[in-house]
Amino acid sequence: MNTVFWRSVKGAIGVFTAFGFLFLIGPLFVIVPLSFNAEPYFTFRPEMLMLDPEAFSLRWYENLFNDEEWHRALFNSFFIGICATILATTLGTLAAISLNQSNFPARRTVMALLISPMVTPIVIVGVSVFFFYSQPFIGLAQTYLGIILSHAMLGAPFVVITVTATLAGFNQTLMHAASSLGANAWTRFRRIQLPLISPGVITGGLFAFATSFDEVVVVLFMGGLEQRTLPRQMWSGIREEINPTILAVATLLIIFAVLVLFTVEWLRSRTAKQLQPQ
Amino acid sequence: MERLKASSLALPLIAFVIVTLLVPIFSLVRLSVYDSTVADALPKTAEALQQWSGTDLPSIAVFETLAEELTTAQQTRELGRIASRVNRILSGSRSTISKTPRRFARSDEPDARAAFIAIDEDWGELDIWHALKQATDTFTSRNFLQAVDFRLMPDGSIARMPETQQVYVTLFIRTLGVSIAVTALCFFIGYPMAYAMAHASPGWARLLLVLVLIPFWTSLLVRTTSWIVILQQQGVLNDILVFIGLVADDNRLTMVHNMTGTLVAMTQVLLPFMILPLYSVMTNIPRDLTKAASSLGANPFQSFTRVYFPNSLPGVAAGGLLVFILSIGYYITPALVGGSKGQLISNLIAYHLQTSLNWGLAAALSVILLVGVMVLYVVYDRFIGIDRMKLG
Numbered sequence: 001m002n003t004v005f006w007r008s009v010k011g012a013i014g015v016f017t018a019f020g021f022l023f024l025i026g027p028l029f030v031i032v033p034l035s036f037n038a039e040p041y042f043t044f045r046p047e048m049l050m051l052d053p054e055a056f057s058l059r060w061y062e063n064l065f066n067d068e069e070w071h072r073a074l075f076n077s078f079f080i081g082i083c084a085t086i087l088a089t090t091l092g093t094l095a096a097i098s099l100n101q102s103n104f105p106a107r108r109t110v111m112a113l114l115i116s117p118m119v120t121p122i123v124i125v126g127v128s129v130f131f132f133y134s135q136p137f138i139g140l141a142q143t144y145l146g147i148i149l150s151h152a153m154l155g156a157p158f159v160v161i162t163v164t165a166t167l168a169g170f171n172q173t174l175m176h177a178a179s180s181l182g183a184n185a186w187t188r189f190r191r192i193q194l195p196l197i198s199p200g201v202i203t204g205g206l207f208a209f210a211t212s213f214d215e216v217v218v219v220l221f222m223g224g225l226e227q228r229t230l231p232r233q234m235w236s237g238i239r240e241e242i243n244p245t246i247l248a249v250a251t252l253l254i255i256f257a258v259l260v261l262f263t264v265e266w267l268r269s270r271t272a273k274q275l276q277p278q
Numbered sequence: 279m280e281r282l283k284a285s286s287l288a289l290p291l292i293a294f295v296i297v298t299l300l301v302p303i304f305s306l307v308r309l310s311v312y313d314s315t316v317a318d319a320l321p322k323t324a325e326a327l328q329q330w331s332g333t334d335l336p337s338i339a340v341f342e343t344l345a346e347e348l349t350t351a352q353q354t355r356e357l358g359r360i361a362s363r364v365n366r367i368l369s370g371s372r373s374t375i376s377k378t379p380r381r382f383a384r385s386d387e388p389d390a391r392a393a394f395i396a397i398d399e400d401w402g403e404l405d406i407w408h409a410l411k412q413a414t415d416t417f418t419s420r421n422f423l424q425a426v427d428f429r430l431m432p433d434g435s436i437a438r439m440p441e442t443q444q445v446y447v448t449l450f451i452r453t454l455g456v457s458i459a460v461t462a463l464c465f466f467i468g469y470p471m472a473y474a475m476a477h478a479s480p481g482w483a484r485l486l487l488v489l490v491l492i493p494f495w496t497s498l499l500v501r502t503t504s505w506i507v508i509l510q511q512q513g514v515l516n517d518i519l520v521f522i523g524l525v526a527d528d529n530r531l532t533m534v535h536n537m538t539g540t541l542v543a544m545t546q547v548l549l550p551f552m553i554l555p556l557y558s559v560m561t562n563i564p565r566d567l568t569k570a571a572s573s574l575g576a577n578p579f580q581s582f583t584r585v586y587f588p589n590s591l592p593g594v595a596a597g598g599l600l601v602f603i604l605s606i607g608y609y610i611t612p613a614l615v616g617g618s619k620g621q622l623i624s625n626l627i628a629y630h631l632q633t634s635l636n637w638g639l640a641a642a643l644s645v646i647l648l649v650g651v652m653v654l655y656v657v658y659d660r661f662i663g664i665d666r667m668k669l670g
Contacts, residue, residue: 006578017470024471024549025489027504028496030514034507042507043517091291098287105285108659114291115664117299119655121607123624124306124644125299127631131309131641132302153298156291214497217609221631234499238506238614247507250500257495261488264495 028254035060035247042244060248070249073233080144080229081212084151088208091152092159093201097193099160100167111160118157125154126221133222142224150218155208162207166200166271199271203264210260303648310421310641315363316413319356320347324414327407332433336407341390344410348379360413366636367420368409368432374398408432421642446626446643453623456540457605461552463545464601465594468552472593475553476560487557494550502614505543509534509615535617543611548604552597559593596662603654607647623647 034042038057047055064070095114099107117125129150133140140146170193178188194201216231223232230249237246317324326340351357357376365372378397387393394401409432412418420430427444431437438444475486493501508514511530519525533539567589571581609624616625623643630640658664 002577009578013470014474017474020467020471020549021486021489023467023546024493027501027508027546028493030508031500031504041512042510043512043514091294095288095291098285101285103285104288108664110288110292111664112655112659113300114288114295116655117295119603119651119658120299120303121609121624121647121651123607123609123627124303124648127627127640127644128302128306129298130631131637132305135305149298153295156295160291210495214499216499221628231497231499234497234503235614238499238503246503250497250503253497253500254492257497258492261491261495265488265491 031247031250032254035244035251037244037247040244042247060244063245064248067245069228070230070233070245073228073230076227077213077229077231080147080151080227081209083144083148084155084212085205085209087148087152088155089159089201089205092156092204092208093163093197095156096160096163096167097189099164100170114160115157117154122215122217125150126217129218130221141222142227144227147219147223147227150222151212151215152208154215154218155211158207158211159201159204162204163197163200166197169271170196199267203267206260206264210257306641307645310638310645311417311419313363313418313638314416315356315359316410317416319351319354319360320344320414323347323410327411327414330407330411332404332408332411335391335402335404338389338391341394341401345379345382345390345394348375349382352379362635364406364409364413367412367430368405371400371406371409374400374406405432408434418638421638422646424639425642425646449621449623449626450646453606456537456544456622457602457608459541460544460548460605461598461602463541464549464552465598467545468549468556468597469590469594471549472553472556472560475557476563490550490553490557493546494554498547498610499614501547502543502611505539505546505615506534509539509542534615535620537616537620539615539617540612540620540622543615544605544608547611548601551600551604555596555600556590556593559590559596563589592662596658599654599658599662603651603658606654607651 033048034044036056036058037045037048038055038059039045045055098104099111099114104110129146130141132138133143133146140149174192174196175188178192183191213229214231216229216235219227219229219232220235223229230253234246234249237243237249323340323344326336326343330336330340348357348360351360357379361372361375364375378394378401381397382390382393385393385396387396391401400406412420412430412432412434418430423430423436424439425446427439427447428436429439471486471490475483475490478486506513510516511532513534515533516525516530520527520530525531533542563586567585568581571585572578576584607624608622609628612620612622613625613628616622624647627640627643627647630636630643
């Protein structure tokens with residue numbers, strides 16, 4: 001009797017948990033088939049459920065590939081994303097290496113400062129940079145540079161975190177060994193440290209890129225028409241005239257997210273292997 | 279020397295964050311208490327009003343100075359900004375100020391005072407002069423007072439906003455309420471999910487982790503869009519409910535563009551931030567602990583509440599605080615699926631920035647929100663440690 005009771009409790013929790021996973025992942029799977037809808041609706045029509053080929057089409061993808069505005073948005077997203085990533089990854093990696101020194105002064109405070117962009121409400125970031133960059137003597141509002149700087153600032157914390165985590169497993173005696181063999185600081189960094197921490201650097205870079213690629217508020221407040229990115233374009237699409245082209249973009253972005261995820265996981269397993277004591 | 283060089287590698291990023299985040303935030307703080315629009319545009323009037331007694335109308339000389347400076351302001355296109363700044367202190371004064379220089383030029387009254395009063399009799403009242411004097415103060419507490427539903431009266435006293443205009447305190451409370459609700463929902467839904475991941479076989483664990491990480495990496499806009507598609511009246515969920523007969527076709531549920539939409543979408547978006555810290559703590563809880571508890575006679579409920587759960591608390595704290603910090607400043611999801619009832623404080627900041635153009639108020643609301651988040655951030659750092667934050 002008792003075991004039956006506990007078993008049914010466990011069963012109920014199991015069902016609840018399954019619903020949790022469905023709640024988390026289900027919405028994404030709803031979007032993908034709807035993006036192939038032949039009609040401009042956001043719901044499954046009976047024909048679609050019966051898998052009638054007539055009910056499916058690529059028209060929204062065609063729309064997307066023929067639309068100048070989406071082309072520009074795609075270009076902007078990659079251009080801004082790549083520039084911001086290079087900046088964030090370079091600065092973030094250097095900072096993480098330096099924070100890894102045991103005698104780094106005020107490490108905790110500096111870390112809190114460097115991570116703060118991650119937790120600052122994005123509206124506050126957007127409002128502040130908008131006011132600050134709009135001032136005539138700065139004049140970075142509605143420029144690519146203004147957005148790139150802001151995105152790099154938002155992405156850098158991720159690089160600091162991932163590289164710091166990788167460095168925690170880094171064997172410092174390798175550096176001493178290299179040093180005793182006559183390598184200078186730059187050579188030691190380039191030949192020993194960088195190759196070993198590179199999975200962490202690349203992971204951080206991917207996080208930084210994803211941050212920029214998904215960022216809409218700074219672009220919304222500070223960017224002009226010329227700097228519209230993919231999320232910015234989606235934002236207008238959702239607010240003004242929602243049409244299934246948005247779902248086509250969304251589907252492509254989901255595929256992109258899955259690719260990024262597998263790259264990151266692959267890098268993570270590589271780091272784990274590499275840093276294992278031989 | 280080598281050591282010094284090594285720690286200086288952090289300097290570029292420190293400088294970068296200071297220039298691109300801290301300095302802009304300081305300028306935001308300044309904007310919330312500082313406004314020199316009127317003082318700069320009407321310097322002589324400002325000076326004259328400092329000497330003014332405040333009990334009678336100012337002298338004719340002051341009227342003349344003001345006429346001259348308003349005319350200049352009209353030519354430099356500053357007039358509109360002056361008028362709207364004074365209008366925030368004394369509503370209704372916008373048109374009085376903006377029409378005055380134009381009509382003054384055509385006036386044939388004997389002196390400036392008579393001319394002003396002929397243009398608008400409000401100029402014969404003390405209120406507008408008090409408002410004008412207050413507007414020439416470069417430092418003002420007005421924005422912060424308004425952000426907590428108080429107002430600075432033209433004569434400098436402080437009063438509550440009229441009841442119909444008391445919106446911000448309610449909004450702060452609503453934002454707090456939504457953040458607590460979202461954190462609680464994430465905890466109740468996420469805890470068993472993290473448990474399942476931590477105690478599944480390696481193959482299942484990897485699959486479940488991927489199921490959590492795919493949404494984590496997917497664009498926020500995409501996930502918000504998917505909720506619109508699912509929850510709207512002609513959407514997927516309503517279709518299902520109608521199909522199985524739970525809801526009548528002409529009585530479909532309104533689940534989006536209101537608070538329900540905000541809560542559901544925010545919970546789903548923030549869920550991974552709860553699950554991942556929980557998961558990482560749970561994988562490190564020794565399995566023997568619960569076994570020991572049951573061998574000592576604890577039933578599953580006791581061994582969970584007395585042994586397992588207390589051991590998972592660091593994960594609960596880390597995930598809960600992170601979700602709370604992120605939800606308190608949430609903007610995108612409420613803006614897209616919240617409708618008018620599901621808006622949070624961030625949405626109102628954006629509204630004052632983009633639509634009402636009351637930048638001082640936007641800045642004051644931002645500063646209050648920022649202080650709240652900073653307090654939570656310090657708590658997080660104290661008790662959990664920022665360097666222990668895990669990603670993915």
